[in-house]
Amino acid sequence: MTDLIQRTILRRTPRPAWMPAPSPFVVALKAVSLVIILALVIFPFLVVVGTSLASQQEVIDSGGWVLWPSVIDLSAYQQILSGGVVTRASLVSAGVTVTGTVCSLVTTVAMAYALARPGLFGGRPILVLVLLTFLFSPGMIPTYLVVQSLGLLGSYAALILPVLVSGFNLLVLRGFFQGIPEELYEAARIDGASEWRIMIKIALPLSKAAIAVVGLFYAVAYWNSFFSAILYLQDSTMWPLQVVLRQYVLEGSPLAGSIATAESRLSAPTSIQMAVVVLAMIPIVCVYPFVQRHFAKGVLTGAIKS
Known part of the structure; x- marks a missing residue:
């Protein structure tokens, strides 16, 4: 029973006791940094996939790159x-x-x-x-x-x-x-x-x-x-x-x-x-x-x- 209580307490503890809790500014900075990195990774991927699914005319009208094609075209x-x-x-x-x-x-x-x-x-x-x-x-x-x-x-x-x-x-x-x-x-x-x-x-x-x-x-x-x-x-x-x-x-x-x-x-x-x-x-x-x-x-x- 004692072991079960100790394991439950350890699972509920978000971090070791010697580690101080991060300030709200640090948490917000990490969140913003993560969102920026995620956007930098996903945006080029979406552009590549969107351009491949766009029609030839839509690619020409958009200057060569399409993020979100209006109509899915699988001709390519x-x-x-x-x-x-x-x-x-x-x-x-x-x-x-x-x-x-x-x-x-x-x-x-x-x-x-x-x-x-x-x-x-x-x-x-x-x-x-x-x-x-x-x-x-x-x-x-x-x-x-x-x-x-x-x-x-x-x-x-x-x-x-x-x-x-x-x-x-x-x-x-x-x-x-x-x-x-x-x-x-x-x-x-x-x-x-x-x-x-x-x-x-x-x-x-x-x-x-x-x-x-x-x-x-x-x-x-x-x-x-x-x-x-x-x-x-x-x-x-x-x-x-x-x-x-x-x-x-x-x-x-x-x-x-x-x-x-x-x-x-x-x-x-x-x-x-x-x-x-x-x-x-x-x-x-x-x-x-x-x-x-x-x-x-x-x-x-x-x-x-x-």
């Missing part, structure tokens, strides 16, 4: 999703993102677990090499020469293999695996479990938060990558969505073979550009809410334990 989405360049590029980006994320997670988890185990032969030199990647970047030309020597030019493997393992993500997972009590590993070994079984049955279930965060990092990196495609893929039909988006937004013209007509590009290209931007944002916007609850826990715990 119909044009870019009617089986042309954008549809093909979206499928390429989805395939590269899913394949790259899975391969990176498998490799990073296996490597992090191995480096987290004491007594690993060569573990210290390998860890030093991983830490050196934070100080020295390979550079564009050496990376291109390595990709060329391996015969990966013109293939989707060139978008995945050079960035298969991230040093930061590796250290986060390694710190998380090291934080698992050693008694669990010892008990599993006494029961005759192999290292692979220990990793799959014990380490991975206890590290779901960190793995979810690392998977999000990899997925966002693969989905947003465009420079590697420009560098390694000479065939424009193999380009992912982000390269097509760059062509639309920065250069003002789609790739050859786009379904957008010349008249639409000249009269109201902005609606098509914003529709491609919205299409590129949808996957991350849909995935992030399911991973967000693991975000702070995974990163902070892994960083502290490292």
Whole structure:
């Protein structure tokens, strides 16, 4: 009964006893700051979505940007999703993102677990090499020469293999695996479990938060990558969505073979550009809410334990 009363009191206490209550001015200042930051974040997003849903004539009359369209017009989405360049590029980006994320997670988890185990032969030199990647970047030309020597030019493997393992993500997972009590590993070994079984049955279930965060990092990196495609893929039909988006937004013209007509590009290209931007944002916007609850826990715990 006493414990129940204490828990009730703690739940009702808004802050620790040693922390003074903020003044009304501070509370108002925080509220105003939050509203301003929220407006700065939401306003550009609404402009992008509103412009993509506006008709061509309304975009022209408003000077190129529409916050709230008078009539919902899906012609821009119909044009870019009617089986042309954008549809093909979206499928390429989805395939590269899913394949790259899975391969990176498998490799990073296996490597992090191995480096987290004491007594690993060569573990210290390998860890030093991983830490050196934070100080020295390979550079564009050496990376291109390595990709060329391996015969990966013109293939989707060139978008995945050079960035298969991230040093930061590796250290986060390694710190998380090291934080698992050693008694669990010892008990599993006494029961005759192999290292692979220990990793799959014990380490991975206890590290779901960190793995979810690392998977999000990899997925966002693969989905947003465009420079590697420009560098390694000479065939424009193999380009992912982000390269097509760059062509639309920065250069003002789609790739050859786009379904957008010349008249639409000249009269109201902005609606098509914003529709491609919205299409590129949808996957991350849909995935992030399911991973967000693991975000702070995974990163902070892994960083502290490292």
